[in-house]
Amino acid sequence: MEGVDYLRDERKKSEFDVEAMKVAWAGSREAFQVSDRMAKLVANDPVFEKFSKPTLGRKEMFKNTLRKAAYAWKLINDLHLTEEEAKWLRHYIDEPNYTDLQWEMFVPALEGQGSEEQKRKWLPLAQTMQIIGTYAQTELAHGSNVQGLETTATFDHETDQFVIHSPTLTSSKWWPGGMAKVATHAIVYARLIIDGHFYGVHGFIVQLRSLEDHSTLPGITVGDIGMKFGHGAYNTMDNGVLRFDRVRIPRNQMLMRVSQVTKEGKYVQSDVPRQLAYGTMVSVRQTIVSDASKALSRAVCIATRYSAIRRQFGSHDGGPETQVIDYKTQQSRLFPLLASAFAFRFVSEWLKSLQTDVKQRLEAKDFSTLPEAHACTAGLKSLTTAATADGIEECRKLCGGHGYLISSGLPELYAYYVPACTYEGENVVMMLQVARFLVKTVSEMSYKQPVGTADYLGRMAPLMHNNCDVQTAEDWLNPSAIVKAFETRAVRMIVDCSQRIAKFENQEEGFAELSTDLVEASLAHCQLIVVSTFIQRLKQEIPGKGVKQSLEVLCYVYALYLLHKHQGDFLATGYLTSKQASLANDQLKTLYSKVRPNAIALVDSFNHTDHYLSSVLGRYDGNVYPKLYEAARKDPLNDSDIADGINQYVQPILKQKLHLAKL
Ligand SMILES: CC(C)(COP(=O)(O)OP(=O)(O)OC[C@H]1O[C@@H](n2cnc3c(N)ncnc32)[C@H](O)[C@@H]1OP(=O)(O)O)[C@@H](O)C(=O)NCCC(=O)NCCSC(=O)CCCC(=O)O
Ligand SMILES: Cc1cc2nc3c(=O)[nH]c(=O)nc-3n(C[C@H](O)[C@H](O)[C@H](O)COP(=O)(O)OP(=O)(O)OC[C@H]3O[C@@H](n4cnc5c(N)ncnc54)[C@H](O)[C@@H]3O)c2cc1C
Numbered sequence: 293m294e295g296v297d298y299l300r301d302e303r304k305k306s307e308f309d310v311e312a313m314k315v316a317w318a319g320s321r322e323a324f325q326v327s328d329r330m331a332k333l334v335a336n337d338p339v340f341e342k343f344s345k346p347t348l349g350r351k352e353m354f355k356n357t358l359r360k361a362a363y364a365w366k367l368i369n370d371l372h373l374t375e376e377e378a379k380w381l382r383h384y385i386d387e388p389n390y391t392d393l394q395w396e397m398f399v400p401a402l403e404g405q406g407s408e409e410q411k412r413k414w415l416p417l418a419q420t421m422q423i424i425g426t427y428a429q430t431e432l433a434h435g436s437n438v439q440g441l442e443t444t445a446t447f448d449h450e451t452d453q454f455v456i457h458s459p460t461l462t463s464s465k466w467w468p469g470g471m472a473k474v475a476t477h478a479i480v481y482a483r484l485i486i487d488g489h490f491y492g493v494h495g496f497i498v499q500l501r502s503l504e505d506h507s508t509l510p511g512i513t514v515g516d517i518g519m520k521f522g523h524g525a526y527n528t529m530d531n532g533v534l535r536f537d538r539v540r541i542p543r544n545q546m547l548m549r550v551s552q553v554t555k556e557g558k559y560v561q562s563d564v565p566r567q568l569a570y571g572t573m574v575s576v577r578q579t580i581v582s583d584a585s586k587a588l589s590r591a592v593c594i595a596t597r598y599s600a601i602r603r604q605f606g607s608h609d610g611g612p613e614t615q616v617i618d619y620k621t622q623q624s625r626l627f628p629l630l631a632s633a634f635a636f637r638f639v640s641e642w643l644k645s646l647q648t649d650v651k652q653r654l655e656a657k658d659f660s661t662l663p664e665a666h667a668c669t670a671g672l673k674s675l676t677t678a679a680t681a682d683g684i685e686e687c688r689k690l691c692g693g694h695g696y697l698i699s700s701g702l703p704e705l706y707a708y709y710v711p712a713c714t715y716e717g718e719n720v721v722m723m724l725q726v727a728r729f730l731v732k733t734v735s736e737m738s739y740k741q742p743v744g745t746a747d748y749l750g751r752m753a754p755l756m757h758n759n760c761d762v763q764t765a766e767d768w769l770n771p772s773a774i775v776k777a778f779e780t781r782a783v784r785m786i787v788d789c790s791q792r793i794a795k796f797e798n799q800e801e802g803f804a805e806l807s808t809d810l811v812e813a814s815l816a817h818c819q820l821i822v823v824s825t826f827i828q829r830l831k832q833e834i835p836g837k838g839v840k841q842s843l844e845v846l847c848y849v850y851a852l853y854l855l856h857k858h859q860g861d862f863l864a865t866g867y868l869t870s871k872q873a874s875l876a877n878d879q880l881k882t883l884y885s886k887v888r889p890n891a892i893a894l895v896d897s898f899n900h901t902d903h904y905l906s907s908v909l910g911r912y913d914g915n916v917y918p919k920l921y922e923a924a925r926k927d928p929l930n931d932s933d934i935a936d937g938i939n940q941y942v943q944p945i946l947k948q949k950l951h952l953a954k955l
Contacts, residue, residue: 295601298615298915299892300927312836313897316843317634319641328899330380330595335903339363340385341446342906345524346698346798347928354473355388357528364391367423383586384904388529388708390424391471392667396576403477404571405547407497414477414497424474425574426468427532431464432583438481438570441493443536445482449557452543456482456498458535467715476501477533481549484559491559495547498539503707511539521667522707523698526921538723541782565659567666575718577669578640578647583686584676585636586710588683592630593895594701595687595908599626600892601909601916602692616692617891622632626690628853629683630887630894631846635674637823638829643672662745668728671818678719684709690908699923701907720811727789731803734790739901748779755783762872765879771827774851778820781858784865787811816861822852825896828911842894845886852880 303661318324332338345353364385368378376836400426402414416422428930434440442463445454450852456463459634471478475950480498500512502593509512513535520526529891546553550569583868599617606614616622650665687694688702695702713719733746762773789810796802826847834840862868868876887894888919902911908919929935 295914295916296599297914299597299912301619301895302804302892303857305889307890308838308842308893309694309836310893310896313842313894314837316834316836316839317637317897317899324844326374326415326901327380330912331384331899331904333367334381335901340903341515342386343641343923345387345528348524348908350519350527353524353528354530357387358474360385360387361389361391365628386904386906388469388526390426390474390530393426393468393470393475394421394424396417396579397427398477398479398571400575401427401495401547402497404575405549405569405937407480407548407552410497410544410548418633419928423477423499424470424475425477425479426471428468428471428498429463429481430465430467431462432464432466432533435467436718438493439482441483441484443480444485445480445494445496445541446485447487447553447557448540451540452555454484454496454535454543454546456480456496456539456541458537461537462814465532465534466517467531468534469529469531471500471534472514473532474530475532476506478621480536484546484553486553486557486559492566493569494551496541497545497547498536498541500923501533506822509539511537514536521710522704525707526711533826542737552666557890559743562726563657564654565790566658566904567663568654570666573716574650575665575862577649577722578643580712580716581636581643581669581676582640583673583714584635584642584680587705587712588629588636588680588937589633589895589898590900590905591687591705592626592633593898593900594905594907595626595695596630596691596693596891596895597911597914598694598909598916601914617888620881622690624881624890625686625851627884627887627891629686630855631850632679632683634843634846635735635822635826635850636680639672639676639825641666642825642828648855661744663729663732664746667726668745668821670717672724672821673717674713674719674722674726674829675815675818675822681706681713692869694909694920697908697920697922697923699908699909701905704906721802723811725815726809726814726817727807728803729913730786730814731790731793731810736784743815749786751779752783752787757786758867758874760868762875763869765875765882767828768852768876768879769848771830771847774848774855775820775824776843777855778823778851778864780867781861781865782813782816782820782847785809785816785861785865789813789863812861818859821856823847826850842890843885846894849880849883849887852876852883856880 310388315321315324323702348397364381365375368381373381379395382395399415399418402411402418404415429438431441431443432440442460444457444459444467444831447459465480468478477497477499479495481493481495484494499509500514501508501827509924514534517531517533520531525824543553550562550564550566552562554560596617598843599622600615602616603613604616617626646665646668650661653661658918684702684706688700688706691700691702692701698704731750733742748755758776760777762768767773789806792806793799793802793840796805830840830847834843859873863870908923909916912920924930
């Protein structure tokens, strides 16, 4: 038998309707159809070929990406693609480039932080790509600490302009994507100075390059910051360094939704909270959660298919060896990741609806849910990206030696994905933001009832004193038992930290002293959100034979895997006995055997094309070994029998050896 037959047999074992699961994964039939159509469009167009990327040099790689982005823009216009379709098209092209910044950051920043007048002027230009923008916030010396940025924007009364300046080397903008070579404009974050007074960091629209010949404008120095981790990965993006030498922009190019500067140089704060200036980051963090499920599902798809094909040991009487997916250890590493991909998918859907709700409220000047939205996006961004980056690396290891080959698709995916733990808010820094929200919520509880994702903190009294009543492994197959366990663990960790902080005279000092515990408590809170959201999703109607049942199994796998992994927390907070924790682990093992027959069908439900996976190991048809061989033969080193350099550098050594032998 070959890999092709193995996967065919595996697909026959499936206990659910794969087509219906594809819809459940996508969120709706329409969402499935759009993403499916775009995936196929990209996969079937030779312009989007990407297998040769690892062999290209930086300049060729960059140019190739520009070519693809230009072609994609042509398709978007020629085929009159909707915004949603265009988003999927860009996603499936699968090469970071300047358009990511244009659509994910520049346009949202204009939308969220521009005044109505500014939006009328700038949005049509950006949306039709007559200008290309980037988001220039991070500097050489400051990324996380936004208030520490050094670039200055000084108001000049006489000319009614701002003077944008980089006063120090460390104030150089450093990292913004698309900035080095492509962007014509940037939203530059700088300290506002009026008459010698500082008014905090604000965003300014600054033109960097001529729209005629693309040359940099006077006073602007811009370039690339150099190669990044991995060979291909993020190196298709021109992350840049940018310095300003007293560059002048008109006053009306400061983003003026949150605060304004008048012609007279008066600083006026709108009736909206200053945190709205951070709004772009909130919306991008939500997208990052959705991207985490895509990246993890991709790695899991590769590792699961390959695990069903790969056989090692266990052959008796010349029969076939054991499929590595049948080893319990392989299942215990792989299936929680499969379950996590679904968990992240559903939490990202929920986060999107939360975001839509917040946006509507903001329009109506209701800012009450902004802190929660910030805490949720920051925390879930941190949780999902950390688990996804680790998960991709685990999938590489699950594929043994072949996982280390570029043709497995996993090294590239990891190198491309891993900066998500850092950009858009470094993960630990983000968890500390969640901690601030939680500690504040607890401290305000005497006069303010917690709501939304923090509402369980309002049930603190019973949760502080309850004990778990699970007695058998089956008792763990109960959503309310699971939610109660996660709520209790989170509440006890948060209250413990809050009480210890309260003992410090200086609360900030207490917060800093307890920050490692606070990060763990925040993680417990975020895990509760993901688990609860998965459970809530299962309460909705989910059509298709066996689909809901399979998702229920995955939901329990996700929850009990976390419970097992963090059993120290559950035991230390006194909610569980070690017997109950061990029963949870027993149940987890039973659940793995329920996932096993459905594993291939579950990863098929992600509907990933071979083009998107770009992995010989994860091919849909399972034809792994012949294709591995073929991929290896295509390596440039195999172009000739005697490689360049052999005659020059190896032969002389060999000949010298002969000479010594004669002696
Ligand atoms: C860490 C903080 C949050 C700290 O903010 P701060 O004002 O210095 O300090 P603070 O006193 O803690 O905060 C003040 C207050 O602001 C709140 N807040 C903070 N962030 C937000 C938000 N996004 N929405 C709504 N509210 C927000 C905080 O909760 C505080 O609220 P409070 O005063 O407690 O009620 C901030 O500086 C930050 O967000 N840093 C991370 C920087 C970041 O994410 N940069 C992204 C650059 S762009 C990028 O990476 C693009 C990658 C693109 C790609 O290639 O894909
Ligand atoms: C691929 C990539 C693309 C990017 N694209 C853009 C872009 O388009 N535009 C843009 O403006 N920026 C961009 N960035 C920059 C990115 O947003 C920042 O790197 C990120 O916000 C982290 O900030 P930092 O580099 O200052 O990290 P640092 O804050 O210096 O982190 C270093 C370490 O310090 C720790 N630390 C920092 N502060 C605290 C604290 N208060 N408490 C405890 N620990 C702390 C962190 O946990 C971390 O371990 C990009 C970065 C990357 C890698």
